[in-house]
Amino acid sequence: MSVKPLPVPELDATLDRFLATARPLVDDATYEETAQATREFREQHGNDVQAGLEEFARDENAAGNSWLSEDWLSGYLMTRTSLPLTSNVGFQITGDFGAPGLGRAAELVYRAASVHLQQVRGETAEEVDPRGNHISMEQWRCLEGGLRHPAEEIDEIIRPELSAADREIGVIHRGRLYAVAVSDGEGQPLSLRTLAESLRSVIDGAEAATEPELPFGALSYLGSEKAAPLLAELIENPHNAEIYDRITRMIFMVNVLDTQAEVIEHLEHSAFEVGHAWAYKPLTYEVCLADDWLAIHVEHSTVDGATILAAVARMQELAIPEEPVASERPEPELLTWALSDSLRSTLLTELAAYRREAALHGVHRVFVPRPHKAELPFRISDDAAQQLIMLYAQLATYNRVRSVYEAVDMREYQAGRTECLRPVTSEAVEFIAALQAGEATLERFQAALEAHRDWIKTCKSAHGIDRHLLGLQYVSERNGVDTDFFTNPGLATMRRDFLSTTSIGGPEQIVRYAFAPTTPEGFGMTYTRLPGGYEYCINYRRDTSEDLEGFARNLTVGAEKLWEFVLTPHP
Known part of the structure; x- marks a missing residue:
């Protein structure tokens, strides 16, 4: 069945x-300037x-797109900076894939391959x-x-x-990339035992070699401003062009780790550390042989988190044959670049610069208690409660509030991506300020909810x-409309x-995820x-x-104050 086309919101409703x-985010003078620009527009x-x-x-809906999809994708594809430090996500x-070790890694690959x-x-x-x-299935194409x-x-x-027949995946191990067969001539995944044998061959081969000075995926971490000319130079060599074509044809990659680590260390490495992925590949899975770490490094331009969640759910639900039989398989093949001395030197210099920048990114984890639902006197959505706690932390820490972005899944619409919910409302700010001052009332709380x-x-x-204003801005720019509305201070x-x-x-x-903050002073919050x-995982610089x-x-x-207020009887 087809999904609903994405409607265009009403102009007056959006401007109002x-x-x-904007009102709780700016001072009176700035608000008046913003209101004047809005009236003129x-x-x-x-x-x-x-x-x-x-x-x-109307034209885009007829073509199976939405009025947002083309410009939304272009906004991602025009990013010139490093994707892991800009828009990629480590999930x-x-x-329940078994105990840590080779068998668990093979099971992850088997389940992922089956769904892919x-x-x-x-x-x-x-x-x-x-x-x-x-739900729109467009994002599943990744x-x-x-x-x-x-x-x-x-x-x-x-x-x-x-076709699905005779496909490969890329297996990254200790900075090297191996091409590994993952499907048979009928397009079905190779058996669990066969995949385990392939992974064992990769691991045994890597153990006999020293770790390379340049991780195979280093170029992909540099961002397109630097990577595009370097890649163009790289694939002038026919050998490298074939390697790059082979990477393109792989249905996914998987990074196999040897070393046990704390969860947050794993998370930081998966999201930001060079060599864990080909950062331009849609999905690179990650599994550790020494602990229970599982992850996916996601290139965000064509897929959002809700689709990743749905795909993982299908991997979890998959039934694996009880007695997997080993299949005929080609041996894993080590893939290497042929690098000139000058290109190698440039990549090493850029890699060092990337590592310095990546080292500035971190993840801090905070757990805050919540009463059992049975203790609550009335229903409170988890999402609203968590946003109010973050708003309290803002106001208490900085004595002011700034803008907050909250992603909302919009895949029930044709070519749907996300919309932005703006949780810093005047009602929420008034309630949190009153909560800080010990003057909160049930009426203010209900108004915030x-x-x-x-x-x-x-x-x-x-x-x-947010998306409507973006669409209006794109149309204004295309049509040469002379307006200052889209540069007004409130927007x-x-x-x-x-x-x-x-x-x-x-x-x-x-479980949790990491991504770079969208502003230098701010935080990415999951x-x-x-x-x-x-x-809360606070992603920070x-x-x-x-x-x-x-x-x-x-x-x-903030959590303590909120739940203390909620659990206190109110007349």
Whole structure:
């Protein structure tokens, strides 16, 4: 069945909600300037620009896209900086795949290969959400292989048109890449035993060799401004061109680790440390032989977290044959670049610069308690509660609030990606300020919760404002509309996210994840519902993020204050 086309929100509703969103973020003078720019846009250009967007939407809907999808993808593909330090995500995943060791690694590969190959064969079952909405399956195409190819001005998504038969994956181990067969001539995954034997061959081969000075994937961590010309030079060599084509055709990669580590150390390495992935590949899995670490390094331009969660759930549910039989298989093949002395020297210099920058990125974990639901006097959504706790930490740490981004899954719409919920409402700020002062009332609390519910309804009905404003801006630029609205100070303030937040609920498939903050001073926040409380992973920069310790401490204080208020009887 087809999914719903993405509607274009009403102009007046978006502009009104934008002003309400900007109000708690700016001072009176800035708000008046913002309101004036909004009035002028509404009166002078708004209707024409809205009509242009609606016309574009009709054409895109007819083509199976949305009015947002083309520009949304282009926004990702125009990124010139290092993807792991800009938009890629490291997800820790979970699954009952056996005890740490070679067998567990083989089981991860088998389960992942099975789900990927289903997609390549065109057999992926359609997703339906808990409300019965049919979900756009566009993002599942990232399971077919291919990669993001770095180019001079804008990158390109390359998806090879290949069957599921005789496909390969890339296995990374100790900085080397091996091509490993993963499917047979019928497009079915090779047996678990066969995959285990292939992994054993890789590990045995790596143990006899020294770790390379340049990890195989080093070039992919540099960002397209640097990587595009270096890659163009690299693949002038026919041998390297064949290696790159082979990487493109791989349906996924998997990085096999030897060394045990703490969870947060693993998470930081998976997201930011060079060599754990080919960073332009859609999905690189990761498994440790010495502990229970499982992860996926995700290139974010074509897929969001909700699809990753759904894919992992299908891997977990997969039934593995009870008596896997070893299949005929080609031996894993070590892939190496042929590098000139000058290119090697350049890559080593750039690699050192990347490592210095990556070392500035860290993840700090905070667990805050939560009462059992049976103790609560009324229903409170976990999402609203966690956002209020983060708002408390902001206000308590900095004595002011800044903009917060919260991602909302929009895949129930054609070519849907995400919308942005803006949880820093006037109602929420008033409640948190009163909570700090010991003057909170039940009425203020209920108003804050209702404001958050209203935002959720607005986003899920495809009437959020961030994407609509972006679409209006694109149409204005294409049509040469002379307006200062899109540079007004209130919009600039709203779009500068001090906290970029995202949650995928509980830890059943995705446990926690890491990504670079979107602003130097701010934090990337992931939050997960765990038994007895909430876990926050604060992604930060060691050189520029503002008062990590104070903010982390006030998350705990905020949780204590919130639940103390909720559990206190109110007249």
